[in-house]
Amino acid sequence: MNRINQLFADKGDRRILSIYFTAGYPTLESTLDIAEALEKAGVDFLEIGFPYSDPVADGPVIQHSSEVALHNGMTLHVLFEQLKELRKRVSIPVLLMGYVNPVLQYGVENFCESCRAVGVDGVIVPDLPMYEFEEHYQSVFEANGLSNIFLVTPQTSEERIRKIDGLSTGFIYLLSSSATTGKNLSVSESTTAYFSRVRAVGLKNPTVIGFGISDHETFVRATEYAEGAIVGSAFVRLLGEADYREKIPQFIHQLRG
Amino acid sequence: MSEYQVNDNGYYGNFGGAYIPEMLYPNVEELRQQYLAIIQSGDFQREFDRLLRDYVGRPSPLYPAARLSERYGANIFLKREDLNHTGAHKINNTIGQILLAERLGKKRIIAETGAGQHGVATATVCALKGLQCVVYMGAIDIERQAPNVARMKMMGAEVVAANSGSKTLKDATNEALRDWINNPVDTHYIIGSVVGPHPYPDMVARFQSVISAETRKQLLEKTGRETPNYAVACVGGGSNAAGMFYHFLDEPSVKLVAVEAAGRGIHSGESAATTVLGREGVLHGSRSILMQTADGQVIEPYSISAGLDYPGIGPQHAWLHKTGRATYAAITDDEAMQAGLLLTRLEGIIPAIESAHALAQLEKMAFKGDENVVVCLSGRGDKDLDNYMKYFGF
Numbered sequence: 001m002n003r004i005n006q007l008f009a010d011k012g013d014r015r016i017l018s019i020y021f022t023a024g025y026p027t028l029e030s031t032l033d034i035a036e037a038l039e040k041a042g043v044d045f046l047e048i049g050f051p052y053s054d055p056v057a058d059g060p061v062i063q064h065s066s067e068v069a070l071h072n073g074m075t076l077h078v079l080f081e082q083l084k085e086l087r088k089r090v091s092i093p094v095l096l097m098g099y100v101n102p103v104l105q106y107g108v109e110n111f112c113e114s115c116r117a118v119g120v121d122g123v124i125v126p127d128l129p130m131y132e133f134e135e136h137y138q139s140v141f142e143a144n145g146l147s148n149i150f151l152v153t154p155q156t157s158e159e160r161i162r163k164i165d166g167l168s169t170g171f172i173y174l175l176s177s178s179a180t181t182g183k184n185l186s187v188s189e190s191t192t193a194y195f196s197r198v199r200a201v202g203l204k205n206p207t208v209i210g211f212g213i214s215d216h217e218t219f220v221r222a223t224e225y226a227e228g229a230i231v232g233s234a235f236v237r238l239l240g241e242a243d244y245r246e247k248i249p250q251f252i253h254q255l256r257g
Numbered sequence: 258m259s260e261y262q263v264n265d266n267g268y269y270g271n272f273g274g275a276y277i278p279e280m281l282y283p284n285v286e287e288l289r290q291q292y293l294a295i296i297q298s299g300d301f302q303r304e305f306d307r308l309l310r311d312y313v314g315r316p317s318p319l320y321p322a323a324r325l326s327e328r329y330g331a332n333i334f335l336k337r338e339d340l341n342h343t344g345a346h347k348i349n350n351t352i353g354q355i356l357l358a359e360r361l362g363k364k365r366i367i368a369e370t371g372a373g374q375h376g377v378a379t380a381t382v383c384a385l386k387g388l389q390c391v392v393y394m395g396a397i398d399i400e401r402q403a404p405n406v407a408r409m410k411m412m413g414a415e416v417v418a419a420n421s422g423s424k425t426l427k428d429a430t431n432e433a434l435r436d437w438i439n440n441p442v443d444t445h446y447i448i449g450s451v452v453g454p455h456p457y458p459d460m461v462a463r464f465q466s467v468i469s470a471e472t473r474k475q476l477l478e479k480t481g482r483e484t485p486n487y488a489v490a491c492v493g494g495g496s497n498a499a500g501m502f503y504h505f506l507d508e509p510s511v512k513l514v515a516v517e518a519a520g521r522g523i524h525s526g527e528s529a530a531t532t533v534l535g536r537e538g539v540l541h542g543s544r545s546i547l548m549q550t551a552d553g554q555v556i557e558p559y560s561i562s563a564g565l566d567y568p569g570i571g572p573q574h575a576w577l578h579k580t581g582r583a584t585y586a587a588i589t590d591d592e593a594m595q596a597g598l599l600l601t602r603l604e605g606i607i608p609a610i611e612s613a614h615a616l617a618q619l620e621k622m623a624f625k626g627d628e629n630v631v632v633c634l635s636g637r638g639d640k641d642l643d644n645y646m647k648y649f650g651f
């Protein structure tokens with residue numbers, strides 16, 4: 001059982017909080033310091049983004065952090081170097097999140113082996129299609145004990161949700177709406193109907209809601225319908241502030257309430 | 258089934274596919290399931306043919322260029338896509354896609370554009386059909402291509418500046434994809450070339466295939482044979498070339514020549530010669546060849562022609578390149594500009610700088626006397642007059 005499965009198996013009533021941030025932002029060397037600070041502040045698991053020049057699923061905040069990170073010299077090779085220290089400093093589950101092209105250039109097999117070597121538990125690659133994953137990559141992921149996380153949107157059909165559930169091994173990432181990152185969640189009737197519809201499918205995997213979770217209120221709303229929620233842009237925005245280090249504990253504290 | 262056409266899984270050999278986030282899946286899947294049935298229906302074909310004839314002005318002439326032929330020692334034919342309404346081949350695709358969008362019940366159209374030719378062609382068909390139109394264009398291109406921005410606005414389109422990344426075509430494409438993610442229900446994305454996730458490359462190639470379908474008939478009339486010895490076309494994303502090659506792919510006697518932009522020289526660091534400088538990778542939803550760093554970050558290309566400065570090529574071209582079915586050549590800014598001037602002076606036709614790249618390739622080819630060569634004159638040079646004037650100091 002990897003760390004992700006363990007987390008959800010042991011969670012009890014706890015509302016799971018995950019934070020996304022971009023590796024190499026705001027500075028090249030900030031990656032692990034931020035990870036460590038987040039664990040100390042009580043975050044349940046981490047998504048570390050590896051930057052890409054053309055992040056089509058991202059809004060302005062994460063686009064900007066990716067640009068700065070690339071400018072700072074972040075690459076997958078640099079990131080895996082940094083992550084050699086990961087398990088000396090961080091014990092919560094860690095996922096890597098990014099786009100497929102850097103992974104292809106690094107080599108999918110190499111990538112999975114590097115993940116395992118440094119203690120990464122799962123991967124989210126939004127533009128890696130289910131068909132490709134099944135056909136070519138599932139066995140490499142499994143051989144390295146990596147969970148591959150799929151996304152579900154309000155437009156995803158029930159049949160497809162079932163298929164995703166069958167292929168998933170960690171959790172399912174529910175998008176609050178079909179949107180790029182950084183939009184604010186507005187929990188309308190149709191959103192709650194969609195969350196309930198997904199629940200009613202009877203999934204074997206836990207679900208975590210992301211995109212648009214930015215504060216205590218949206219965190220609580222989301223975790224009424226799912227085991228956990230993910231905060232991305234709102235946290236990355238904080239990293240743009242000069243004194244972000246001091247503010248991390250308070251930011252997490254306020255989110256949880 | 259031709260080995261050069263897309264297979265049931267959306268691939269050309271190992272290129273193509275649909276590398277898209279889940280948010281785009283329903284729209285792309287809807288297209289994939291319906292595009293063939295729609296475009297093969299009698300109703301669609303009648304309206305498509307009628308608009309191409311009465312609105313676009315097709316068939317476009319196949320012009321035997323006598324003085325150019327004399328100069329190169331071969332029979333040079335120009336496929337006059339420059340004479341189409343709005344001045345380029347781009348409208349063949351936008352007519353097809355707007356009819357498709359209409360049949361899918363879409364109310365809102367988005368597009369990306371570099372030079373503005375595809376943006377104008379999209380704004381045009383949206384005016385024709387009374388649909389809302391939003392065109393994404395790099396902030397830098399908006400400045401460089403002011404007349405086309407004005408044309409789009411006059412047609413009623415909203416032109417949105419892409420301010421991310423390098424602020425050119427690649428970034429405009431990113432913004433269009435982001436728009437589509439945020440508007441998953443009523444919007445259709447009219448992609449401007451044979452790029453993007455399956456089924457776009459195949460769909461756009463089918464709409465552009467009218468170029469080679471007509472060429473075959475016209476060649477038969479003019480030469481007694483349906484096939485030429487050579488078919489030559491420029492490649493940005495590759496749509497005019499895909500259309501020019503389409504009905505010749507399975508005729509091994511026809512040599513296919515695709516011409517990329519070498520910019521200031523292939524290895525100058527300012528180039529768009531994708532097949533030379535690129536490696537396999539994924540951009541904008543398909544696996545193809547693209548210019549990128551060792552880490553898989555996309556490199557910004559350069560060409561004097563805004564329509565050729567794209568860091569990738571369509572997946573079918575990647576496959577034609579890999580199999581050797583087509584030859585990929587590269588022409589510099591200077592060679593293209595000279596070829597543009599030459600055509601103007603010898604034949605009285607001002608070509609788009611994109612098309613001038615295809616013409617420049619003639620200088621480098623060795624012909625055996627009586628060979629027939631078709632060059633796709635993909636667009637007219639009106640949009641480029643400023644560039645020509647500056648370059649030659651007229």
Ligand SMILES: Cc1ncc(COP(=O)(O)O)c(C=O)c1O
Pocket residue numbers: 345346371372373374375449450451491492493494495496497498563564565609611612635636637
């Ligand atoms: C006249 C003309 N030719 C060629 C191109 C390149 O596109 P493609 O390679 O898709 O034909 C463009 C693109 O803007 C164009 O305007």
